Amino acid sequence: MKMELVDRVYIVTGGSKGFGLAIARALVAAGARVGLVSRNQQGLEQAVSELGADRAYGVAADVGQRTGITGAIAAIAQHFGRLDGLVNNAGAARPNTVENLVEEEVLMQVNTNFLGTVFACQAVIPQLREHGSDNPRIINISSASAFHFDEMSHLSIYAASKAAVERFTRDLATECQAEEIGVSCIRPGGADSSIAEAWDMDVTMAAFAAWREEGSYMAVGMTVDDVANAVVFALAQPRGVSVDLLELRPQRRSPKG
Structure with a gap:
């Protein structure tokens, strides 16, 4: 099935690290070319260098700013001369109790996780139409936190914004049926995705302590590559067939100790 790619x-948003970079690697390995979008210019340059400038192209932009992501998608389509799909992967999380939520961090999570997905979808649909892909695709990355209550504690805004992504994706899929643009939602569980790099240590430890109280075991064993393979699977479906919602969660039990 990978031959289809x-x-x-x-285009992969949040493509300079974590899930995004793993998805880009898997796509390149399957023979595709990738346009990477990230706010981190240095990270983009490193990712493009790793993937190869003949297979990858990076544009620095904040997905939460409509003009920025619109320009980035147009630039990538122009660079490659074609466009077949978008993977909305960019995400941000900041743990905290509801009482102590910081306005700036609330807005950053909502803008990145939800509005960034909305703006990117708005920008990519006319580009897919213009470039006439024979199997156009949009994949929105959610999170198990949007549906399950045994994920990390104190991530209310992150979980809510990802739940919004899932509801938005349902309407998007219906609207895109007329043009046979396949729309999928992938809901990954816990994996080492680098999303916690910027977390405040004090609030993180408080969230971890609260999470430990909810049960004795945690599920482990899933990697970013597992999620990347799921994305490749969804993109490679034949036209007229779409993965609707695909959830991946780790299954090995490990004490939370």
Whole structure:
């Protein structure tokens, strides 16, 4: 099925690290070319260097700013001369209790996780139409936190914004049926995705302590590559067939100790 992706072009937001970079690697390995979007210019340059400038192209932009992501998607489509799909992966999380939520961090999570997905979808639909892909795709990355209550504690805004992504994706899929743009939602559980790099240590430890109280065991064993493979699977479906909602969660039990 991976042969379906040879020489196709996909945009991956949040593509400089974590899930995004793993998805880009998997796409390149399947023969596709990738346009990476991230706020981190240095990270983009490193990712493009790793993937190869003939297979990857990076544009620095904040997905939460409509003009920025619109320009980035247009630039990538122009660079490659075609566009076959978009993977809305960019995400941000900041743990905290509801009482102590910081306005700036609330807005950053909502803008990145939800509005960034909305703006990117708005920007990519006319580009997919203009470039006439024979199997256009949009994949929105959610989180198990949007549905399950045994994920990390104190992530109310992150979980709520990802739940909004899932509801938005349902309407998007219906609207895109007329043009046979396949729309999928992938809901990954816990994996080492680098999303916690910027977390405040004090609030993180408080969230971890609260999470430990909810049960003795945690599920482990899933990697970013597992999520990347799921994205490749969804993109490679034949036209007229779409993965609706695909959830991946780790299954090995480990004491929370």
